[in-house]
Amino acid sequence: MTTTNSSRLDHAIEVAKQAHKGQLRKTGEPYIIHPLAVKKILEEWGMDEDTVIAGVLHDTVEDTGLTLDDIRKEFGDSVAFLVDGVTKLSTARNGMRDIDTYLPATKDNFLRLMIALGDDIRVLIIKLADRLHNVRTLSALPPDKQKKIAKETLEVFAPLADRLNMGQLRVELADLAFKYVDPRRFEELKTLIEKYNKSAEKSLHKIESDISAALKKEKIKFTISGRVKSVYSLHKKLAKHNQNINEIYDLTALRIIVDDITDCYLTLGIIHSLYTPMNGRIKDYIAMPKQNGYQSLHTTVITKDKRVVEFQIRTREMHEYAERGLAASFYYNEQKLTENYKKGKIEHLPTNLFWITELQMTAAKLREGKKVDLKKLKLNLFADKIFVYTPKGDIIDLPAGALPLDFAYRLHSEIGDHVVGVKINGKMSNLNKKLEQGDIVEILTSKNQTPKTSWLDRIITSHARHKLLHRLNAPANPTAEPKKKRKPRK
Numbered sequence: 161m162t163t164t165n166s167s168r169l170d171h172a173i174e175v176a177k178q179a180h181k182g183q184l185r186k187t188g189e190p191y192i193i194h195p196l197a198v199k200k201i202l203e204e205w206g207m208d209e210d211t212v213i214a215g216v217l218h219d220t221v222e223d224t225g226l227t228l229d230d231i232r233k234e235f236g237d238s239v240a241f242l243v244d245g246v247t248k249l250s251t252a253r254n255g256m257r258d259i260d261t262y263l264p265a266t267k268d269n270f271l272r273l274m275i276a277l278g279d280d281i282r283v284l285i286i287k288l289a290d291r292l293h294n295v296r297t298l299s300a301l302p303p304d305k306q307k308k309i310a311k312e313t314l315e316v317f318a319p320l321a322d323r324l325n326m327g328q329l330r331v332e333l334a335d336l337a338f339k340y341v342d343p344r345r346f347e348e349l350k351t352l353i354e355k356y357n358k359s360a361e362k363s364l365h366k367i368e369s370d371i372s373a374a375l376k377k378e379k380i381k382f383t384i385s386g387r388v389k390s391v392y393s394l395h396k397k398l399a400k401h402n403q404n405i406n407e408i409y410d411l412t413a414l415r416i417i418v419d420d421i422t423d424c425y426l427t428l429g430i431i432h433s434l435y436t437p438m439n440g441r442i443k444d445y446i447a448m449p450k451q452n453g454y455q456s457l458h459t460t461v462i463t464k465d466k467r468v469v470e471f472q473i474r475t476r477e478m479h480e481y482a483e484r485g486l487a488a489s490f491y492y493n494e495q496k497l498t499e500n501y502k503k504g505k506i507e508h509l510p511t512n513l514f515w516i517t518e519l520q521m522t523a524a525k526l527r528e529g530k531k532v533d534l535k536k537l538k539l540n541l542f543a544d545k546i547f548v549y550t551p552k553g554d555i556i557d558l559p560a561g562a563l564p565l566d567f568a569y570r571l572h573s574e575i576g577d578h579v580v581g582v583k584i585n586g587k588m589s590n591l592n593k594k595l596e597q598g599d600i601v602e603i604l605t606s607k608n609q610t611p612k613t614s615w616l617d618r619i620i621t622s623h624a625r626h627k628l629l630h631r632l633n634a635p636a637n638p639t640a641e642p643k644k645k646r647k648p649r650k
């Protein structure tokens with residue numbers, strides 16, 4: 161945790177106070193409470209000074225008379241860039257909310273926007289801090305707004321926090337929001353978890369002391385603590401398992417943090433010598449990290465008194481990273497981290513840091529018209545997605561397996577409707593060619609082209625299908641192909 165003490169920051173607070181003077185939040189408090197809360201969150205996450213300053217100023221350009229130029233003059237390019245990014249992000253989102261046709265794809269489009277606009281990942285981090293404070297103070301808003309914001313938080317921001325491996329933030333955002341989306345269910349499950357924990361308390365103490373004794377005997381340094389399951393993740397798991405609570409094996413979980421990877425595996429062995437491990441429940445996320453870079457050993461055991469307990473075993477670095485994710489990487493400083501990794505001081509390197517760095521560098525190079533080897537990009541964070549580029553370097557995300565027409569309709573239905581061909585990485589290709597990670601896709605169009613029924617077989621996204629069907633079924637539209645005659649039903 162860092163506390164930023166600087167005259168620049170003090171100055172930013174003064175400027176924000178002046179700018180928001182007279183404005184009130186829905187809670188009736190002076191507006192400045194909000195940017196100051198965002199500042200505090202960013203400091204807790206260990207963000208750098210520019211980010212904290214941008215956090216203080218994040219609502220000034222949108223909501224007050226202050227301009228981006230004012231900010232640039234007073235605080236420099238970097239702060240101005242960050243404030244601009246946050247402002248653009250909220251404008252873009254407001255615009256998209258109104259586009260009904262985008263509704264089925266809102267989530268993806270928003271993520272895409274966030275990635276494309278958030279050229280600097282710190283923009284997203286400020287946005288997450290902003291959202292966190294807004295859901296913490298959601299009670300002041302009217303119920304319909306509460307639900308809307310809460311829903312968006314569950315659908316967009318909590319998954320984003322997860323993708324950035326910010327575990328603590330994910331849990332807080334999800335639980336705060338779920339409470340508003342489904343209050344009755346929230347209380348029900350919260351009570352259930354509390355009851356369960358209370359009943360488990362005694363035997364957990366016994367397990368803790370047994371394990372502590374065994375680890376001490378092996379001279380392993382450790383800390384052990386209980387992990388409380390989040391209400392929302394229990395809700396999702398129950399839905400997956402037909403509401404059968406007996407199939408939820410991680411209601412009770414203990415977390416053991418040790419010094420290094422060797423100790424992780426030793427500890428796993430010790431646990432298995434004390435209790436019976438459950439078949440198929442041993443997960444080695446150290447050797448095979450999750451896509452967001454999460455690392456840990458997981459095992460579920462059955463204790464002597466027939467209790468099912470999950471253990472999570474990890475090093476301190478892994479723990480820090482699992483809780484704070486991308487923000488932790490900033491805290492550690494990318495350079496130092498890489499250096500120490502090369503020296504063998506850290507066994508674990510946050511993979512998504514590289515993912516984001518690479519993505520940003522690639523987009524920048526493409527915009528400058530430079531050549532880049534896109535095949536080398538490792539976009540592991542979104543394994544179910546591919547990222548492709550327009551010739552100008554805009555990033556478009558599509559589900560894996562997407563075809564050129566999906567891409568074209570994603571850009572605009574006017575482009576989709578008039579496709580005559582496609583160039584992939586500068587070479588003529590065809591509409592059946594699956595797009596691959598990092599492809600540069602150029603759509604060739606002609607005014608005379610009209611949408612074809614056969615295109616339905618060359619589309620995998622529902623967004624494109626929806627657009628195409630709409631056009632094919634619109635008889636008033638002169639550019640549409642005549643509908644095929646169907647046999648009348650008897």
Ligand code: MN
Nearest residue numbers: 194218219290
């Ligand atoms: Mn705000």
